Amino acid sequence: MRFIIIFISLLLPLDTDAIASDHHVLTCEEFEYLSEGLEEVEDLEQSIKVELLGELINATDPKCFS
Numbered sequence: 001m002r003f004i005i006i007f008i009s010l011l012l013p014l015d016t017d018a019i020a021s022d023h024h025v026l027t028c029e030e031f032e033y034l035s036e037g038l039e040e041v042e043d044l045e046q047s048i049k050v051e052l053l054g055e056l057i058n059a060t061d062p063k064c065f066s
Helices: 002-011 016-020 028-040 046-058
Strands: none
Touching (some): 028 046
């Protein structure tokens, strides 16, 4: 569980300018991989999973959700 949280945090941008300039860190495939892994984690509260999923969505190219 700790590994996936650390891994996700390393993928998310720290620079808000990168977000504002439409620079997305995750591809569609990377989002799918990470979100599926997040679903498999059993000892993590649902509220934390939802929060992490929201961060993944924000860091993913919007075309993946259209």
